Amino acid sequence: MFRTMVESDLDRVLTCLSEPSVDTTTRERFVDFLRDGSYRHEWTWLALEGDTLAGLAVWWGFPDGERPLALDRLWAAVPDPVPLWAELIRKVPPPAEYHIFTQPERRHDPAITIRLAAAAEAGLTTVTERPRYEWTSASPLPARSERLTFTPADDEAFVDIFEQISVGSLDVATREGVARVGARAHAVEDVAGYRSMPGPRERWRLAHDKTGALVGCALPSANAGGPVVGYLGVVPAQRGHGYSDDLLAEITHLLAEDGAATIRADTDSTNTPMAAAFERLGYHQFALRVVAS
Ligand SMILES: CC(C)(COP(=O)(O)OP(=O)(O)OC[C@H]1O[C@@H](n2cnc3c(N)ncnc32)[C@H](O)[C@@H]1OP(=O)(O)O)[C@@H](O)C(=O)NCCC(=O)NCCS
Incomplete structure (x- = not known):
């Protein structure tokens, strides 16, 4: 039987989450996120055999969001968890993603492979590798x-520029979003998503060149883990002049002015111009995010 969690399941859910895993959710994170609304009882799916817990899927969403967006943890106590996990994942309708945080050398760990197999069986067949970058105040600005x-x-104005920037984007989530709902609606969704993040909205910037032409945008932000680059982009007509460096430098300065000692960001491995900009500006790869969508 599949159902969402109720209050009285908490102890046994926490027991499962105490087991080490390649997934993100720990017991502590579950308790914290349940409190702030990023995890919810109705977003946590259980598989039961009689009264015994056989499987678990923990989903994340924005605290002010109406639906879960990303799978954070799979757990199972059956010999072949793939069909059970696939069934659990299908309980949340698309668009849905599954994010696994790891190190490049652990990318093919069997615990990751089996989870991606379950995600693929549930329809999350696109696997994107996102190198994770970090700038620290030990590096010069x-x-x-x-x-x-x-x-x-x-x-x-940000919806307008997001829509323009989505044209020719090498970012997998942008391409999927545009294919799903169209460029305008995806821009509206994206701006709403960035507004839901804890970074200060008043730091978002449009960038213009000396002639007054619109070049791009720069959105410093933050997530539960601390300051993040958020988003930057160059409109198609202005690409190829290395403006991503100017935008990333501005974001880094704005966040550092607000006290950031560490700034994180990730980009798809296919987004080579963006990865190159991180490397040029003193950001170092510290981890790998694997996303099934
Ligand atoms: C990533 C991005 C900001 C880079 O733009 P940029 O600063 O103009 O890139 P650069 O000037 O460093 O370009 C380096 C090379 O990549 C090419 N390039 C840049 N963006 C490209 C794109 N989207 N598609 C294909 N080629 C691209 C440039 O033409 C240039 O080619 P060249 O060396 O042959 O002249 C831009 O592609 C963009 O806005 N993409 C959509 C938004 C995005 O992905 N943001 C990052 C999210 S993490």
Whole structure:
């Protein structure tokens, strides 16, 4: 039987989550996130055989969100968990993603392979590798742009520029989102998603060149783990001039001014211009995120 969690399941769910795993959710994270609304009883799916817990899927969403967005943890106590996990994953309708945080050398760990097999069986067949980058205050701040000016703007302006930037994007989630709902609706969703993050909205910037032409945008942000790059992009007509460096430098400065000692970011391994910009600006790869979508 499959059902979502109720209050009285808490002890046995926490017992499962105490086991070490390649997945993100620990017992402590579950308790914290349940409190802030990023995890919820109705987003936590259980598989039961009689009264015995056979499987578990923990989903994450924004605290102000209406639906779960990402699978954070799979657990099972059956010999072949793949069909059971696939069944559990299918309980949450698409769009859904499964994020596994690991190290490049552990990418093919059997515990990861078996989870991706279950995700694929449930329809999450696209696997994207996202190198994770980190800047720390031990590195110098990158030089700030002398060719772009940065200004705040309203949400409408950010929706407009997100829509333009999505054209020709090498980012897998952007391409999937545009294919699913169209460029405009995806831009609206994305701006709402960034607004839900704990980073200060008033730090978002549009970037213009010396002639006044719109070049791109820069959104410093934060998640539960601390400051993050958030989002940056260059409109198609302005690509190829290395403006990603100017935008990333601005984000790094804004976050550092607000006290960030560590700034994290990830990008798809296929997004080579973005990965190159991180390397040039003193960001170092510290981990790998594997995303099934
Ligand atoms: C990533 C991005 C900001 C890079 O733009 P940029 O600063 O203009 O890139 P660069 O000037 O460093 O470009 C380096 C090379 O990659 C090419 N390039 C840049 N973006 C490209 C794209 N989306 N598709 C194909 N080629 C691209 C450039 O033409 C240039 O080619 P060249 O060396 O032959 O001249 C831009 O592609 C973009 O806005 N993408 C969509 C948003 C995005 O992915 N943001 C990052 C999310 S983590």
